[in-house]
Amino acid sequence: MIIIIGNGISGVTAARNIRKKSDEAITIISSESKYFFSRTALMYVYMGHMTFEHTEPYEPHFWKKNRIDLLHARVNLIDTTNNKLKLSNGNSLPYDSLILATGSKPNKFGWKGQDAKRVQGMYSKQDLENMESSTNGIERAVIIGGGLIGIEMAEMLLTRNIEVHFLVRENGFWTGVLPKQDSQLIMDHLSKHHGLHMRYQEELDEILTNENDEAIGILTKSGEKIDCQFVGLTAGVSPNIAFIKESGIETNRGILVDRYLRTSAKDVYAIGDCAEFREPVPGRRPIEQVWYTGKFMGEIVSETITGSPREYNPGHWFNSAKFFEVEYQTYGDVRAKLSEGQEEFVYQHATEEILLHFVFEKESRKFIGINNFGIRLRHQVFNEWLLNDASIEEVLIDLKIANFDPEFYTKYEAEIIDQFNTQFNTSLTINAPKWWQKLTIS
Ligand SMILES: Cc1cc2nc3c(=O)[nH]c(=O)nc-3n(C[C@H](O)[C@H](O)[C@H](O)COP(=O)(O)OP(=O)(O)OC[C@H]3O[C@@H](n4cnc5c(N)ncnc54)[C@H](O)[C@@H]3O)c2cc1C
Incomplete structure (x- = not known):
């Protein structure tokens, strides 16, 4: 029995590719949703371009046809000595091989008010649902953190005519990644969007809440108060590995893996956003939280698990994104x-x-x-x-x-x-x- 925890692009790619080469039983477990959906398309659901069902690349019968069992459940613990998983509903499940594909979670840095209502990141299906209800009819939002997900959130909110104040700690947009001229092009583009207020070199100090523990504004480190009814936390993401740490599998920021995507535990592999290379591939980062990387890792681990071990060697880095209308x-x-x-x-x-x-x-x-x-x-x-x-x-x-x-x-x-x-x-x-x-x- 092969078990995969996580039904995102990496876990699902692994399952599909294993099935092409093996008849072994495969189960994918996810606490987020029963069916795989495209995370990168979530914004278009909020913007009304598609329904959530449209983000699911496969029809429900695909899984049956390919004999991939889906389990909508949360894994609480991995018993690596006895090759067993403990689920939050009290059940346990044995495995012969286990693939960890648990993805990321939005960063929170201990800000006062970060767990209040109407404060959230934008990562999961639940985040989308929460954002839908929290932003219904509101006038102003603040977004913290200047990266790609923050831009998407701003674009989402502007389509509902919600004024957006976007706090970026650095003196330009995505300056840790983009050279100066490139960042300036994006900054110029952003400045053209009515209702979007970019605030560079500005940091969140605390989130202000009312007696119902709902966000009602923020204070910046420079002492300014911005009233708002929604706060988006988009200051990066981190590997989603809390329960894996508790299971005794070696971790750092992510789950530590070798070039065959093997973890420190026997028969346990990690792929996608949650994996961190002990020794990064030359020219690449130890953790890469992008779609293509997860997909490729899913393909590679499927070969190892089906008896043709293959080293992960992704070649040259590439990526793509959109900053409102500008493609990158x-x-x-x-x-x-x-x-x-x-x-x-x-x-x-x-x-x-x-x-x-x-x-x-x-x-x-x-x-x-x-x-x-x-x-x-x-x-x-x-x-x-x-x-x-x-x-x-x-x-x-x-x-x-x-x-x-x-x-x-x-x-x-x-x-x-x-x-x-x-x-x-x-x-x-x-x-x-x-x-x-x-x-x-x-
Ligand atoms: C809004 C947004 C836009 C993005 N846009 C782009 C883009 O344009 N280009 C790009 O390259 N990348 C983009 N990304 C990043 C990309 O989506 C991720 O890198 C990719 O989806 C990660 O896939 P994954 O399979 O590793 O994990 P995930 O898709 O995160 O899947 C992990 C799954 O495991 C589940 N899980 C975790 N722990 C447990 C547990 N204990 N029990 C049960 N289930 C569990 C989670 O709930 C989740 O469903 C975007 C991300 C977001 C959030």
Whole structure:
């Protein structure tokens, strides 16, 4: 019997892939929902673009057909000596292999009032339901923490005409991740949204509550009082591992795993947001709380569990997100600050919200990574370039093959090369290599 705790993208991917190779009984347990849903789509339910059922990629009969049992329950403890789980309803369940895919939870930093009513993060189905009822008819909200989930929450609230005050501790948006110019582009974009008040270098001191323990405002560290009827806590997420710690499995910030995703306990694996590598894969972080990472870990662990152990080797980093209307993708290793020996080339359109931030090695000219905003570039192409150690010049002259967006093809490419030529005193011209024409674009 294989048991998976967590029915998010990582747990469900593991189950589906194990079933392709094995007939062993599989049970997925989740306390959040019976059926897998797309966490990244939760915001669209609140915004009225889809119903919750639309976020479920598989019909209920899928699970029966694939002989994957679903259990809507909470696991309280893992007995790693006897390979047994204890559930909150008093039942226990034996396992031969156990996969921990318990995800994350929103950070709380001990603020006064953080557990009051109308104060919450935005992570789970229950958070969505709570947000729906807590924000019904309200006028003003405060969001704490300047990351991707905070932006989503702001976008959600603005669609209901709720005024949003967004407190960001740093002096710019997502400055721990984005280089200065990139962050500035997003800040400029955010400043255009009516009803959104960005407050940089401002921190939460405490949440004020009434006699019913409901949020009625906040105090900032600079002493300002902001009246509001809802407080969103979006200052990052942490691995959801409290009960795993109590079970004696080795943890740090997350559940410690080796490159085969094995934990310190026999027959127990961890994947997705909750896993932390003892030794991170070079160029990658020890914990990566993103969709693609969870999906890939689910695929890898399925191979190990079905008898073909495979090391986790995710290749080059990539990610994508949206800041209101501006789409963002990143491929390779672009940090907030250049490392020693690195150089950058930033193309920014004069009037449109389009920015491409290339990073490369100064001496060897090796392309290291790109952040792109306002246009879409193909993952497959950038992955090839990164795998083949392409130079910045090769990337630029062939850029059109990475283009996802026909508008970009005709409009910006020549201008990008021109700017590069001017800045670096080169004379590059546009090219399209033959090897590319053989590749299938997915
Ligand atoms: C609002 C939002 C937007 C996002 N947008 C993006 C995006 O655009 N791009 C991107 O790459 N990533 C995004 N992410 C992150 C991405 O969704 C996560 O990295 C991913 O969903 C994590 O998947 P997982 O399978 O590791 O865990 P989860 O999806 O968190 O699943 C874990 C499940 O385990 C259950 N569980 C935990 N403990 C127990 C227990 N003791 N007993 C029973 N069940 C338990 C939990 O309730 C949960 O259902 C977003 C996240 C959020 C919250």
